[in-house]
Structures are given as C-alpha cells and as structure tokens.
Amino acid sequence: MLHSSHIQCLQTLLGDGALNVDPDMLTAYSKDWSSVPAQLPLAVVKPHNSAQVAKFMQYCHKHAINIVIQGGRTGLCGGATPQRNEVVLSLERMNHIVSVDEKAMTMTVEAGATLEQVQNKALEFGLDFPLDLSARGNCTIGGNAATNAGGNRVIKFGMMRDLVLGIEAVLPNGNIVGGLNSMMKNNAGFDLKHLFIGSEGSLGIITQLVLKLVPRSDESVVVLCAATCLDNLILLLSKLRRENAQNLSAFEVMWADYFDAVIDIQQLARKPFAANYAIYALVEFQGQDKAALQTMSETLLGEAIEQGLVEDVIIAQSLQDNADIWAIREAIAELLSRVKPFIAFDISMPISDMQDFVNTSKQRVADKYPKARYFAFGHLGDGNLHLTISYPHPEQLHAIEDEVLKIAGKMGASISGEHGIGVVKKDFLKYSRSDSEIALMKAMKNMMDPNNILNVGRVLNT
Incomplete structure (x- = not known):
C-alpha cells in the first residue's frame, strides 16, 4: 500500500475523492485485457481535469512514485496492467x-x-x-x-x-x-x-x-467473399482499389481456422456458405447513395466471380445483414475468452508476404507445439495480420511468441502493427528495430522522464 503520508498529502492536494485505496477498487484496476497476470496497484487516482493530473505528476516526480496510466484497459500487450509498486492514474473521469x-x-x-x-x-x-x-x-x-x-x-x-x-x-x-x-x-x-x-x-x-x-457516409454495403487462396483476394483488393477506391472503406481477411471457429461459437441457424473454403474476405463500401452502392458492389463482385478471384459472395441487403457479417469478423473477443491461455499477435508486413508468413509460422508452431491452435485473420487492406495461438501450457507461451516473432523479424515485418509493445512484446522489439533506434528511444525516455516513473518497463527494457 502507498505510504500513509503520501495518501494524506495526495488527498489534500487533489481533493474530490480523487485518490482511492479501497481493496475492491484496487482489484478492479489490477488488469487490462492482456494475458499479463493481475497486480494490485498501490492506489487508484481519478483526476477530473488536466490541472489535477499536473499536480499529481509533480508530486510523484518529486517523491519517485511510479505511475501506470489507464484508459479503457482494452489493450492486449499489458501496457495498462499495473506492475509492482505502481499507482494507477485512470483518466475515466476526464471523459467530456x-x-x-x-x-x-x-x-x-x-x-x-x-x-x-x-x-x-x-x-x-x-x-x-x-x-x-x-x-x-x-x-x-x-x-x-x-x-x-x-x-x-x-x-x-x-x-x-x-x-x-x-x-x-x-x-x-x-x-x-x-x-x-x-x-x-x-x-x-x-x-x-x-x-x-x-x-x-x-x-x-x-x-x-x-x-x-x-x-458522414450515410449508407454502406458489406460483402462476404469466399476464395481458394490469399493471392486471389489480393487481386480482388487491387481490382477494388483501382475501380472504386473512393467507396472502399474496409477489406478484412479471415483464414478458415478463424472463420470456422467463430461460426461454431455463434451457432448460426445456417452457415453463410454451403461449402467450406480456405479463406474469406469482408469488404465494406461506404457512400451516400444506397442504390448506387448496391449496384456497384453487385457489378464488381460479379466480375470477380467471372475472373475466378472469388468462389462465392454474399452481398448484404439490409443494415441487419451488414451487422451480421461484421459480427463474424468482430467475434474475436468471444473467441479469445474460449481459447485461454493464448498469445495475440499483431504483425504488419507487405501483403505479398502474408501467406508465406502464415504457412511458415503455422508449420513451425505445429512442429514444436503440436497441441497449439492457430487462428489467422487481419486487415488485408493495410497489411496488418492478427494471429491468435492457443496453447494449454502457459509457461511455454513466451517461447512460442519468440519463435513466431523471430520469423517476422527475418522477413522484415513489424512485430506490432497497431496494438503497441507494452510489457508483452518489449523483449522482441529487437526483431523490428535496430540497436541505434532503440538507443534513441531510450535517450528520449531518459530526457523526458529522468526519474523513470511513468509507465516504466513498457515498450523498452529499462
């Protein structure tokens, strides 16, 4: 627990009940959505405005009190999970x-x-x-x-x-x-x-x-495509970018291992497609004219079928259809809750390398860890691949992660496309950043946080 003298000083400084050391409160703020083990913070501080944040940080800077910042605690890299002897700074009251x-x-x-x-x-x-x-x-x-x-x-x-x-x-x-x-x-x-x-x-x-x-784009049409291989979906993406870039707003890809798993979870009355395919894509078009979007999507996807780029297509006919198709892509949270323990990967690479990476990493994991389950999906439009690997022995997850991210590094990929590094990936930053880049990051950290109190041990090993 935070020393009583600090508690008294901070309560006086911040007022408004901004500091809390109640055990139930500490438990509620002890973890984010990552697999990093929960850790009780010393206290939870919820400021009302920037001025209170500034006063709090001045005090912590003077007394070398370590702080972890929390927002919605939805991160998957452990950046918001408290580490030992840290006070949580939650910004949830600053929500205007x-x-x-x-x-x-x-x-x-x-x-x-x-x-x-x-x-x-x-x-x-x-x-x-x-x-x-x-x-x-x-x-x-x-x-x-x-x-x-x-x-x-x-x-x-x-x-x-x-x-x-x-x-x-x-x-x-x-x-x-x-x-x-x-x-x-x-x-x-x-x-x-x-x-x-x-x-x-x-x-x-x-x-x-x-x-x-x-x-605001008032109208949207969502399409679910089934294909035999990623190369065909890459050609489809190129076609849509060339012929209708102004309306193309999303292009999500799902390999069969992910797609089949979430379809089973959702227990749909009937599966979207009568047959099973190797890979699927969710495509979204946005615009102002619903009829024009519908006609355009039917024309482009009809051509794609004729050209052999996709095998089957479902074009949403209503807002509910749009939501139902998106629900397949967004079922990852429910999937993760069912496959614990797991590692969530977030790898960015040229889309031409994506299938090679999936094949190589999946085979490497299968050879060394035959009980592992491998789920692949991602944002094909921006080259961001998400993998989830589930394995029944959590003590081996770090070694599995190292195997996969080492492959990513050798292929010139980024180990983080959008989730960040946090505490989970900091040991692997070397696979995507040079020694000189990491040294510069550390120099910036030391200059701006000389007492090393803010989000310590996130991103960089210090």
Whole structure:
C-alpha cells in the first residue's frame, strides 16, 4: 500500500475523492485485457481535469512514485496492467466532449472519452470520426492515440496519428505541454504531438485532443467473399482499389481456422456458405447513395466471380445483414475468452508476404507445439495480420511468441502493427528495430522522464 503520508498529502492536494485505496477498487484496476497476470496497484487516482493530473505528476516526480496510466484497459500487450509498486492514474473521469466545430469538422475531447462516445457525438452533427475498433464501447480516445490505434478502416482514413490535429499532454514532471491546434497546416517548429502518439504513455500523459472529423457516409454495403487462396483476394483488393477506391472503406481477411471457429461459437441457424473454403474476405463500401452502392458492389463482385478471384459472395441487403457479417469478423473477443491461455499477435508486413508468413509460422508452431491452435485473420487492406495461438501450457507461451516473432523479424515485418509493445512484446522489439533506434528511444525516455516513473518497463527494457 502507498505510504500513509503520501495518501494524506495526495488527498489534500487533489481533493474530490480523487485518490482511492479501497481493496475492491484496487482489484478492479489490477488488469487490462492482456494475458499479463493481475497486480494490485498501490492506489487508484481519478483526476477530473488536466490541472489535477499536473499536480499529481509533480508530486510523484518529486517523491519517485511510479505511475501506470489507464484508459479503457482494452489493450492486449499489458501496457495498462499495473506492475509492482505502481499507482494507477485512470483518466475515466476526464471523459467530456469539450466542443465540436461543425464548419471546420473538428472535435476537442478529453482523453477519457470512449471511442463510441466520440463517434456518436460526431453523428449528431452529420459527421463521422472514422477510426473504428470492436472495443469501441470501452477503449478511450486517449488510449487510441497513445497506441496509435488502427482498426478496420485504415485503408481509407489512416491510423489514429492521421486523425489527430492537436494534443495537450502532461509530462512526467507535471508540466503541461502541447497545444490544442485545430489547423490542418502548422509548421511552426517541431510537431510535438507525435512524441506522444504511439509512445504508449512512456513520454507523457495525453489529456486532451483535437480530432479530425469527416463527412458522414450515410449508407454502406458489406460483402462476404469466399476464395481458394490469399493471392486471389489480393487481386480482388487491387481490382477494388483501382475501380472504386473512393467507396472502399474496409477489406478484412479471415483464414478458415478463424472463420470456422467463430461460426461454431455463434451457432448460426445456417452457415453463410454451403461449402467450406480456405479463406474469406469482408469488404465494406461506404457512400451516400444506397442504390448506387448496391449496384456497384453487385457489378464488381460479379466480375470477380467471372475472373475466378472469388468462389462465392454474399452481398448484404439490409443494415441487419451488414451487422451480421461484421459480427463474424468482430467475434474475436468471444473467441479469445474460449481459447485461454493464448498469445495475440499483431504483425504488419507487405501483403505479398502474408501467406508465406502464415504457412511458415503455422508449420513451425505445429512442429514444436503440436497441441497449439492457430487462428489467422487481419486487415488485408493495410497489411496488418492478427494471429491468435492457443496453447494449454502457459509457461511455454513466451517461447512460442519468440519463435513466431523471430520469423517476422527475418522477413522484415513489424512485430506490432497497431496494438503497441507494452510489457508483452518489449523483449522482441529487437526483431523490428535496430540497436541505434532503440538507443534513441531510450535517450528520449531518459530526457523526458529522468526519474523513470511513468509507465516504466513498457515498450523498452529499462
């Protein structure tokens, strides 16, 4: 437990019941969605605003108190699971939409707002915040920025980094930096927001953001395709990009091992396709004219069948059909709950290398760990492959992870496309970053957090 003198000082400093040491509260904040073992924090602090965050960090900086930042605790790399002798800083109370500029299509928001909250507020103005993840109801916008989240529509709108105009952040010493810039162009010196986007809370605490919004696409059509091989789906993706890039918003791929497993879990009255196939793709088109989208999707997918790129196609005819098809792709959370213990991989690579990587890694795991189950799916449109490997002996998971990520490193892939590094992957960062790059990251960490108190042991071994 945090020393009584610190508890008293922080309660006086922060007020408003911001600090809590109740055992039930500590248990509730002891773990994120990763497989990292739960660890009780020393205390939980829930500030109401940036000024309180700054006061808290000034005190922790002075007294060398280690902090772990939490948003929605939906990460899969253990970045928000407390480590030994850490105080949780939860931003969940800082969840307000500050303002929406309908004309400029921007939104200013506190970091603890959920992604779904931001999306819903944008819709009130006929706009859209296009980042989308299956954890939208739980993940926070600050956490999305801290990990540079990607999700389902990167192919059209880019990563979280591409959707942020300005950031306010609190440094480990309590200084508030950055500006809530709302301009598309601002080359006045270093663009400091990029220090914090993707650095997983190791360099500072994101407290507010200015987000880019886009015009709402009122209509969408979702298509489920079955194919014999990934190469054919890559050709399909190329065809759709060349012939209808303006409407293509998602292109998700699911190998049979994943697809069949989630279909079994969902216990559908009937399977989507009468036959079984090697691989499947979910394709989404967005636009303003439903009839035009429907006609276009039918024409393009009809041509794809004639060209032998796909074997069978289901084109959604209603919003419910759209949701039902997306439910197959987003069933990963339920699958993970049923295959514990597991490792969740998040690997980025050129799409031309993806099938080779799947074949090689799957065979390597099968040879060494015959009881392992292997599930593959991902965002083909942006080259981000997700694997889940389930194995009944958790003490072997680290060795399995090393085997797979070593293959990724040899192929020039990134060991993290969108989930981050956290504590789970920091031992493997060397497979994707050179010694000089890691040294520079450590130098930046040491400069901005000289007392090494903020999200210690995430991303980098220190």
